[in-house]
Amino acid sequence: MKLKSSWLFAAGIVGALVLYLIVRSLITAAGDGEAKAATTTASVTPTVQVIDVPETLHPHAVVIRGRTEAARSVVVRSETAGVVAAVPATEGAFVRPGQVLCRLEVDARRATLDQARAALRSRQLQHQAANELAAKGYRSQTQVLQEKANLDAAAAAVRQAEIALEQVNIRAPFAGVFDRREAEIGTYLAPGQPCGTMIELDPLLIVGDVPETEAAKLSIGAPATAKLVSGQTLSGQIRYVAKDADPQTRTYRVEIAARNPGNAARSGLSADIRLGAGMGPAHRVPVSTLVLDAAGRQGVRYVSADGRVGFSPVRVLEETPEGLWVSGLHGSARVITVGHSYVGEGQKVKVALAR
Incomplete structure (x- = not known):
């Protein structure tokens, strides 16, 4: 019985050793297979699809946020004293140059004018008589x-009386909108007191503030467009770029004069302004090619001449149905359209033309 137990014990040890060797060989074979597979995978060069994008001259623009303003805003004031007798202009209506906004009581101004005209006729007769007497030798040249x-002097008095009578009519100084009336019938106006406010809306000003990095790109007369919050789009030209920056914001005021037929656009509307900044190199790329690099910069990935991936930060100049016009690339570029999200800068890739 003792001998039989020894044999059984030895057989168990041998069996365990054989099983260990079998399992170990299987694990080693599996590890070698995985290593070979990993090595094979690492050695495969990824393929990306690209498009050839040529460099083209394209209008550059500076985009800012702004607002509309009246080209002129004038408080129309009385030149003489009197009580308002009539207000012919409707508040908020378009008025033409010279149209009466407020009319004062004539009072004694008409009588003063009549008196001055009578005095003028008398002086005319006296002057005529003096000339006739001087011709006969009865008046000296001094007389x-x-x-x-x-x-x-009598003629000047008539003119003065005519002006005083005309001053009862407070007239529009230019074509525009009588935006606000500040005097009603019965109001007494002293010289310098307001009848109302006139604003000019055609042309209409579109104003904004340009960053100091962009101000040098703008020039007087350059084209500009503005999309108003009301949905209207106005086109015009830059008429003014400030030379002195705002000390608080370090920005420069810019003004665009735009036609506003029928005074359709109002003053004070917010606007997205696009300012022409000349021509420059640009590339048109599909929207889908834009990516962010590790630093969070917006740009596109391209394939260099040696077949490696590069990244170029870009600035969007214009968005069109055919794609984005961007600046930042140089020369003709092979922009990656498929696979740009799975490759990194400096990586070697195979190139296929996008279908």
Whole structure:
């Protein structure tokens, strides 16, 4: 019985050793297979699809946020004293140059004018008589000149009375909108007190503030467009770029004069402004090619001449149905359209033309 137990024990040890060797050989074979597979995978060069994008001259633009403003805003004031007798212009209506906005009571101004005209006729007769008497030798030249001076003074008095009478009509200084009336019938106006406010909306000003990095790109007369919050789009030209920056924001004021037929656009509307900044090199790329690099910069990945991936930060100049016009690339570029999200800068790739 003892001998039989020894044999059984030895057989168990041998069996365990054989089983260990079998399992070990299987694990080693599996590890070698995985290593070979990994080595094979690592050695495969990825393939990306590209498009050839040529460099093209394209209009550059500076895009800012702004607002509309009246080209002129004037408080129309009374030049003489009097009580408002009529307000012919409707508040908020378009008025033409010279149209009466407020009319004062005539009072004694008409009588003053009549008196001045009567005095002028009298001086005319006296001057005529002096000339006739001087021709006959009954008046000296000095007396004739005195009568001429009196006649001129009477004519000036008539003109003064006419002006005083005309000043009861407070008129529009230019074509525009009578935006706000500040005097009603019965209001007493002293010289310098307001009848109302006039604004000019055609042309309409579109104003904004340009960053100091972009101000040098703008020039007087350059084209500009503005899309208003109301949905209207206005086109015009840059008429003013400030030379002195705002000390708080370090920005420069820019003004665009745009036609506004029928005063359709109002003053004070927010606007997205696109300012022409000349021509420059640009590339048109599909929207889908834009990616972000590790630093969070927006750009596109391309394949260099040696078959390696490169990244170029870009700035979007214009968005069109055919793609984005961007600046930042140089020369003709092979832009990656498929696979750009799975490759990194400096990586070797195979290139296939995009279908």
